[in-house]
Amino acid sequence: MPREAQVRAGPLNVVGGSFAGLMCGIALRELGHRVRILEKDEDERQSHMAGVCLGLDAKQFLSRYDRHTTSFTHTTTRIQVLKNDKTQMFFEVRRDITSWDTFYFRLRSCFDGYISSHNLSPPIKCENMELCSYESRKELLDIERVGGEDFGLELTVLNRETNVTEAIRADLVIGADGPSSFIRAKYSPGTERQYVGYVAWRGTVPENELSTATRETCNSSATVVRFHRHHCIMYMIPGANGSLKQGERLMNFLWYTNESAESLTEIMMDGVTGHVHHNIVPAGHVRKDVWAERLQRAKVDLSGPFLEVVLKIKRPFIQVITEFCSSKAVFEEGRVLLVGDSVSLIRPQ
Ligand SMILES: Cc1cc2nc3c(=O)[nH]c(=O)nc-3n(C[C@H](O)[C@H](O)[C@H](O)COP(=O)(O)OP(=O)(O)OC[C@H]3O[C@@H](n4cnc5c(N)ncnc54)[C@H](O)[C@@H]3O)c2cc1C
Structure with a gap:
């Protein structure tokens, strides 16, 4: 591929x-640095x-750094357990819950003032914002050390976008x-994601499609049901464009089940392309027979709100739970650093 001379x-x-x-970018900008984020995906990220x-x-x-004043989280005040179709307090804890896309657009807006369907108005002004750039559709292909001492x-x-590669000089890369x-x-070859023995069967259901009983039971709690070697959890998250209005939110459902490594080939096979995914079978690509079998098991194992929600999921997806921890996060004498999930992935419990 041609390389720009400059x-x-x-x-x-x-x-x-x-x-x-984005979090690193915001914090560094507040310290007065110019920051450039290179992101291989689009600006408008999928939920x-x-x-x-x-x-x-x-x-x-x-x-410290949020530059909007509106709330973007749904608050639950306790975790409750469903037992014999009755809920019991597990423990009282306040949880501020949002959705992946709502959080991404919030941080993005705070970083470079990006306007989206989630944040139609700009954030409170910050003089350093023009020092920042978010360059989407830019993919890092390599890093090389150049120069002597x-x-x-x-x-x-x-x-x-253009299929052109360019060389960028850098003192520090995060x-x-x-x-x-x-x-x-x-820099740390050999640190691979390891399958930890369970997968999450997942999906969301619009709140307004749920029965009043389920909505009321689960409105202000994260609700859990536990079995031998599997468990489910569900809780409300913001709806389209981050809406927190009652009736517009989504019920987020996860069912963690132990699955042998051998069975993953079938579970993770794409229903459209036949490709076997490593980490996620995206919504719209779960095999119909695999999901139908899951629903049969749901009718045996689940009841009450959990059964109602799983049966109403229209676009399920499957996530394989993996973990790893890099033994090092600092390379090239402190000029290359790893942060977030690139350093370690922690399994959800
Ligand atoms: C389907 C799914 C469901 C999840 N569900 C939950 C959940 O319910 N609760 C929860 O707490 N967490 C959940 N997570 C995990 C959560 O999303 C991550 O912990 C979090 O996003 C980690 O942030 P990160 O910035 O470290 O990494 P990531 O979010 O993975 O971001 C890495 C970014 O780097 C970009 N990138 C990668 N390679 C390059 C390259 N070579 N050049 C340029 N850009 C590159 C990617 O496009 C991506 O935008 C889920 C993740 C997924 C994928």
Whole structure:
């Protein structure tokens, strides 16, 4: 592929423009740095139909850097267990829950003021915002050390729009390129994602399609049902465009089941293309017979709100649970760092 002659120099470079990349980008910008995020995907990210619970660190981060005043989380006040069709308090805990896309667009707006269907108005002004750029459809292909003692880095980046590669000079590179990180594979080969023995059968159902009883039971709690070697959890997440209005939210459903490594070939086979996925069978691609069998099992194992919700899922998806932990997160004498899921992936319980 042709390479542009000109080599660009300047800002701190973050590879990957999802949660970890955006959070680093925002924090570095607030320290006065110029930041460039290189993201191989589009600006308008697809919803993962996933709930994201904000932990203490995320809340501290937002209390410092969030530049919007409207809420973007649904709050649950307890985790309850369903037993013999009755709910019992498991423990009281406040959880601020949002969805993957709502959180992405919030961070994105705080980083470079990006306007989206989730955030129609700009964030509260911040003078350093023009120091930042979010370059979507730019994929890192390689990193090389260049120069002698006072060395630097050269990134080879593919513009997926024009199919042209360019070389970018960098002093610091933050690898926020997720669990299948190119940067980790280059510097720490051998740290592979390991299957931990269970998968999550997942999907969402619009709140307004649920019975009043299920809505009321699950409105302000995360609800769990536990069995021998499998369990389900469900809770509300924001609906389309991050809506938190009652009636517009989604019920997020997850059913974790132990599955042998051999059975994954069948479970993970794409119903449209026949390709066997490693990590996720996306919505619309789960094999009909695989999901039908899952629903048969649901009719035996589940009851009450859980059975109602799983039977109403129209676009299920399947996620294989994997984990790893890189033994190192700092390379090239401190000039290449890994953050977020590129460093370690922790299994959900
Ligand atoms: C389907 C799905 C469901 C999930 N459900 C939940 C959930 O319910 N609750 C929860 O807490 N977490 C969930 N997660 C996990 C959560 O999304 C991650 O923990 C979080 O997104 C990690 O953020 P990250 O920025 O470290 O990595 P990622 O979000 O993986 O982002 C990595 C980014 O790097 C980009 N990238 C990769 N390689 C390159 C390259 N070479 N050049 C440029 N860009 C590159 C990718 O396009 C991506 O945008 C889910 C994840 C998925 C995929």
